[in-house]
Amino acid sequence: MHTPTTHNVRKRKHLLGAVAALGLGATLAIAAPMAASAHVTVDPGQVEAGGWSYVTFRVPTESDTASTTKLEVHLPKDTPFTHISYQPTPGWKTAVAQQKLPKPVKVMGNTIEEAPTEVTMTADGSGILPGQVQTFTLSIGPVPDTGRVVIPVTQTYSDGKVVEWKATPEEVAKNDTLEPAPVLWINDAPPAGDHHSGVTAKADAHHGEAAENSSNGGSDSGAVSLGLSIGAIVLAAGGALLAALAFSRSRKPQA
DSSP, rough: OOOOHHHHHHHHHHHHHHHHHHHHHHHHHHHHHHHTTSOOOEEEEOTTTTTOEEEEEEEOOSSSSSSEEEEEEEESSOOOOSEEOOOHHHHHHHEEEEEEEEEEEETTEEEEEEEEEEEEEEEEESBBBBTOEEEEEEEEESSSSSEEEEEEEEEEETOEEEEOOOHHHHHHHTTTTOBOOOOSSSOOOOOTTTTTTTTTEOTTTTSSSHHHHHHHHHHHHHHHHHHHHHHHHHHHHHHHHHHHHHHHHHOOOOO
């Protein structure tokens, strides 16, 4: 009976280690971009009361087989925005619905009885395919003088599945399996760990400063995601190289 030599045992250990590194790298390469785009979010996450701001909704398609074909942004009725306009998105049709409010609301000294209550984006084509993310930019104002605004979003897929992003921060804190709604923080401080809380849009009548902050916030988030993905891919490639080298050496005939 042939007994494995110490040299062979070492080669096998090296091979197993390399394979493990390859698996870890591959897992990180997949997990990093998924973690960065797991939910429908709004950017910037914090704005100032009384002014106008550009806000961008980021919408990932989490399905492996269906595309996102419709998005409905449900605007607040108790603290309404009196004006909403949108930036055209290629491949999408956008409509802003204005309705009568449940009760009149005072906004900057004026009594408001009607306001925009919903923005609907409908794909005029394939929509957001699996593995893709799309952004939709709105101009909103005046920003209400309140603590925060929760903005539920309904996401519809090509296979008929509907995801309701509507859970408040308090609800998510109690049950993290719920789908969180995008939140605009105004006078209240965002919770610790909110990755959008560091970006603040300054009130500006012409939107220029708010648009710049929104753009910078998107670049920072994208850079972090890209860095994580590249690092994970490098790790995976290194693991693959080690595995191939160890396997090649293990097949060499011994003298």
